[in-house]
Amino acid sequence: MGVVGWSLAAIRAGVFLALSVPLSAVFFAMSPVFHLLHMLTDSIMWFFIGKCFIYNISWEDPRIDQRLFRLSESDHVITLCSAGDNALDYILEGAKVTAVDLNPCQIALAELKMVAAQCLPYEEFFAIFALSDTALLRARYFSQLRPKMSSLGQRFWDSYVYRLKNFLYSGSSGFAAWVLFRVIFPLFGLSWIRKAVERGATREEFLREVEMHSRQVKTLCYICDKYIFKGFAAFAGVPKAQLKLGLHRSNNAETIFNIAFLESDLVRDNYFFGGYVLGRWTKECCPRYLKEHNYPKLQKYLQAGNLKLVCSSLDAFLSECADGEFTVASLLDHLDWMNAHQVNREIAHLLPKMDQQRGRLFWRSFSERLHSAPLVWLNPKRVDDTGDRVGMYFSTWIASVADSDYTLVERTQTAHLYQQGLLQNIVTGAKVVSFPFWQAFVKPHLDDSAAINQHQSTMEAFYRFQKEGYDAFRERMLHSRPLLMELIPIRKGGNMVWVDIGGGTARNLEFLPVEVVKKYFKAIYIVDISASLLEIAARRVKACGLDHIVHLVEADCTHPSVWSSLPSPGSVDVVTMSYSLSMIPDKRTAVANAVKLLKPKGKGTLGVGDFFLYNVNDHRLPPHKALLRNAEARFHRWWFANDHVHLLDPPTLRLVTASTETMWDQRFRGPIPFIPLFRPIHGVMLVSTR
Incomplete structure (x- = not known):
């Protein structure tokens, strides 16, 4: 590039820098509008369906x-x-x-x-x-x-x-393309792109132009990531669920620009972006x-x-x-x-x-x-x-x-069957929250010869007086359980064995249709320390007609005696722990026994759904946010510990992953009934044997 070229580039850069501040201010001022559009993304998309087409071209290569x-x-x-x-x-x-x-x-x-x-x-x-x-x-x-x-x-x-x-500017996505390429691109000094495509610029010429306008490109990409993508997602046919998958990335627009405009030939080959830039296709592109x-x-x-x-x-x-x-x-x-x-x-x-x-x-x-x-x-x-x-x-x-070796089967969502009135929920919730204050008065007086430990005594006292309302109340706070039950593997050949540790009322069974259970499982073991909850489980199993498949085991999963009631080690296809690992004091033995049950060499799966102390990406937080997150984590730990729930922390998770391969690890926030703004972290981990 000669002196004249560099001078022109410097002039362009100066003009753009003079304009970039007011442009950025405009988009910042409009951020509430973009935020509102993002909130209404799915509603806007459903409004379009049946009234016009969303996609005017298919956006898959x-x-x-x-x-x-x-x-x-x-x-x-x-x-x-x-x-x-x-x-x-x-x-x-x-x-x-x-x-x-x-x-x-x-x-x-x-x-x-x-x-x-x-x-x-x-x-x-x-x-x-x-x-x-x-x-x-x-x-x-x-x-x-x-x-x-x-x-x-x-x-x-x-x-x-x-x-x-x-055609190329028709439909809602065509409208979004027209706004982006015919309005926003020129605002950011990128109208040269259309001129370059129209005159048939070579890739080398195009890349030189991009280099000359690099500030404009980077600024536009930033604005797209910050405002435009979220605001115009509905018009481009991108629902919130899909957009959420990439919101953790800060360079989506730059990645797309590099692939579409730099790595491909916009003039002769990339009909997706070339068509939107020109508003028409050529016989070559x-x-x-x-x-x-x-x-x-x-x-x-x-x-x-x-x-x-x-x-x-x-x-x-x-x-x-x-x-x-x-x-x-x-x-x-x-x-x-x-x-x-x-x-x-x-x-x-x-x-x-x-x-x-x-x-x-x-x-x-x-x-x-x-x-x-x-x-x-x-x-x-x-x-x-x-x-x-x-x-x-x-x-x-x-x-x-x-x-x-696996297949997918439709699962059953039956949470709506376990609802109770506001008064009943308040009563059950009060029993849960106030348990630390009255537990000493209701613990059963067990014979010294009974093979029941202090933990079992505490849990039985906890559940005895809330067993009837247990499922209805817990549906509103155990948010990982439905997801965990969606992830249970189903082998094509069936004959599966499943052990549900801390399975309580056998509620987890109802997330699989009865015909699926009968077709794919030869034995299911519901293991729980509470006799009161297993009473509810017995009724449920009988109502489902699964008495010949489901075995109820009242035991502490960490006690050596549990093995007399369970399948032999290395013979189980799947073990689940749904909000039970956080309530077991001896987590090391609980995890070790769960893994010991499983078939080796990747044929056994352990699924854990529970309350977690930290989110997956907490370690990436900036210092001021990390400080607040740690303070919140300490409060969560204290609050749950009052009910003998000990959130899964990094050392516990290392117990789970020490001898297994992680297949899935997902965390998310979920509310607690009657406690506004209190949203602890729930999660699901899926691991397989080595």
Whole structure:
């Protein structure tokens, strides 16, 4: 770069620095608006569904899919429809594709592309969908396209065809793209990007321009991370659950910019961002189905009926499908939207419909790791997604149905069955909180010969007077238990043995449907130190009709005598400790016995759901926040200790992980009934034997 070039760059930098302060002030002043939009993200998205399409293009790079799937005419892909672009890409390989979407407007958009490809010559198809020739679309819609469309597509396009101005800036995501690339980019001195793409700049020229405008780029990335991404997530079709997976990262925008604008060729190859920058596609830079040489294949396979569009939830549609029908499930980023229960349910419905030998499940995530523990049991492999032109996904996964010894089954959420009135909750809560003051008066006077220790005496006194309201009250404070029960592994071959230490009332059983318990478990042991709670368990087991499978064991899991009532060491598939480890004084022996029960060499799993003293990332807090967190932790430790609950601290967790491999470690805040602002840390750890 010559002297003139450097002088111009210095002038630009000076002008931008003079403008950056007021620009930053504007965005800071608008931060309450962005915060409100973030709070309403999911509500805004649901408002759009049924009224317009959210995605005007599919935001997953099918080039990665092509490399992994190697599709042929023998394949049948089930996928989420989105804008239909990836579905159209898949059929170019001859595969059958079923594209499902809950939003009828997404189906209508994909159907318009599908019908137009069968009815129009290539130049007209390209002019409409790449160049947004809406006048041509209206001229062809009523005479040629509408008669071949479904009533769903007709209802949508009869009105929307007059409102459409530009395909790439249509829908809510198109609106967000227009604001970002046509308004915010120029505000930050980045209008040169569009000019560079328009003139066909080489990558070397483009990179030099980026270097000259590096301050503007970094400032924009900061503003995007701080305000824009959160505020516009709903318009881009990103729900709060998905956005949350990456909020711990401070450089999301910079990563995306580097991948999309620096590592790929925005002019000739990256049709995702190149299209949004220009507002149109070129014949060189567009999706594969818009390439002229692919058009005959596209028409051939569409006319053969290779693409089926379904307006439905994936769950509902799968109930109509034949077992073993699909060879590939391309789930896009759909699983990011779901909690563990929803993941279990959807994959449980999907797995029987997959070809059991060739079937593969494929998904992307905004998280750098598996975002949901049930997916662990699919034995997924992380995909090398180098060359992905989108850059918005921080991990990509594929799982072969035949490669895992486990399956996913739908779990039961029955917490609503155990509710009681406010007065009953207050009474039960008062018994829990006041126990330290009256325990000495109610402890049972046990015979010296009884094989019961002081801890057992204390626990029996604690539970005897609250056993009837125990489940209803605890549903409101044991927030890790439902998650733990979603993570219990299920072996395909069944014949499993499960030991639930501190299982109390056998409430955990009800998170698995009775038919699942009967199919996959040959024996379940509920071990608890309280006879009162096991009375409730006996009633529950009988009501479920599981007397022949479930064994109730009144024992201290740390006492040597417990082994006379349990399976032999090394024979158990899964051991769970749901809010029990924190109440056991001898944690070392409790953990050692739990691990001793398990099958060796990765075939045994220990799951712990409980109160934790620290969060996973507390050690990364800045000093002033770490000081407050430590003070809070000390208070939590003292408060819980009054009820003989000793929060799981780092030394206890090291006992759990000393001879095991950690598969999952998740912590989160959860409220305590009747105590506002008191939100201790709950967590679930899943470990396997070595």
